[in-house]
Amino acid sequence: MAKSKPVVNDQLSYKKPSFWQLLVQNKTLILMCTPAIIFFFVFSYMPMPGAYIAFTNFQYNKGIFNSPFIGLQNFKFLFMSGQLTLLLKNTVLYNIAFILIGNLLQLMFAILLNEVASKWFKKTTQSMMFLPYFISDVLVSLLVYNLLNYDYGFISNLVRNMGSEMAKVYQMPNAWPIIIVLVNLWKGTGYGTVVYFAAITGMDTSMMEAAQIDGANGFQRIRYITLPTLKPTVVILFLFAVGGILKGNFGLFYNLVGNNSMLFKTTDIIETYVYRSMMNSFNFAQSSAVGLFQSVVGFFIVIGANAFAKKLDPDYALF
């Protein structure tokens, strides 16, 4: 390093500092990033070679790299048995429902709240709607149980008091898509509303005032001012969500459904399958095959969504 020093001082033959010089110059900043670099190396990059397990007939005592290599057989089995198709279908359909209905509700609440004058009302209702976001999925499952449990559930009792027979919800696979979507809306609407509401309050109020003076009514203001200002936020959040369309909310599904195999047909998503086949049936290889499939396909979906966003408007791109 000492050898390269004179070059820097020589103004005529000024050269860009070499890599090593940059390292030395920025050593403190690099050191400041080092804990995070180590963290992501250990917990995110070190497991990556382990994805090889998806191509093996894994035996726990032999470890990943000494287990026999069997090529694509794990994937083949998952495809042929129809398991992977079912998981993909469930995961994607749930996400579509979450994204569409969720965003619609969040937008609606944010826009409506903006039309209300009372600060107190806005603050209080926002706080109330935001509360479910803070609660662990374990508690959420208990809340649902409180409502739907056949013997003691609140809704079960209401139905009975009205003279009808209550269905055994925990044995009805077809009821769960509706229940899970509702629970997800209950948990996430407040969060999304706060995000959209922040975007609305951040917008230029002079336009709104001008429109009011010009006599625009409530519907017109929403249609021509609020919605267009929200468009970038909506597009970005939407693309974010589409990028994650293969990712499921493990905590929510696993706590609501658990190991109740009667409901798997309509409720099993990639994450719950991966978890169960690893923790309950110790099928590490197949479990990781599903996980790897999700990671790879998901990666290309994110890249695709980002490229699409860039094409729409460079400002929309996530990275």
Next chain:
Amino acid sequence: MSNTNNQAPVILNQPKKIKLDMSDRIIRGFTYVLVTLFSIACIIPFWMVIASSFSSEEAIRRTGFTLWPSDFSLFSYELLFRSPDQMIGAYVVTIGLAVVGTLIGLFVISMTGYALQRKDFPFRNHIMFYIYFTSLFSAGLVPFYLLIKQTLNLADTYWAILLPLLMSPWLIVLMKNFVKAIPHEITESGKIDGAGDFRIFWNLILPSMKPALATIGLFLALAYWNEWYYSSLFLSSKVPYRPLQYHLYNVINKVASLKNSIAGSKVVVEDLPGETLKMATATIATGPIILLYPFVQKYFVAGLTVGSVKG
């Protein structure tokens, strides 16, 4: 309402008064009803848990869960406090993890976030990409599980919970966005005074970013408080005390653990107030969040406003 367009000059005389026409009234009426109903729906389930935890088991068997404690009883709490070491242990573990994890996480995240937003740091984009890439692609659960269990040998230790939750790409991006708002002149002035980069960060930047620290610290603390996932993966029954939410998970899902938690309290298992005991455990495990929520909520809102939309 009678001020229509042909009387425009009149409006000029009273510029402060905003007209409320029919559509405004419809929207407002609709909003009040809809938002109020939804907000109540967001609160009621919590109320129901608390109410049923104060009911007697018999009343719940008779009438189911209700909105008001039927046949008020403290029996489930009495049972919990008769052999409280499971609950106290869970509290101690959870608070310990949350405090230590939040402090370490905050320190590392803010340090990294500061370095990565420095425009004169030539490696900032490389490091940011290195971090961000982990949110785009991962090896999946199984290799991660084997890493913790076989390679690092952390199963059945609290490290397996403390470490993975320390930071995330999203929190680092969020922090970076917060720090960006601090004028670069502060860094410059520090440099002129001859301070090193770490000293600038520690003495000049950190004190001026208390809102950011509050927001991200709360995100971290909440993640530790609600943690049950890594516990379910890595803590076997060998570990005497589990984090609160995982303890709750076990109480809900396993009658066995329920029996254990009140073993020695001389209650016949058949008489166990299973339902109310679940509710009481849930109330105690979630109580602190509900109590603190009104005070900390605004920091979360601030965080969402700054960072959730774009990295």
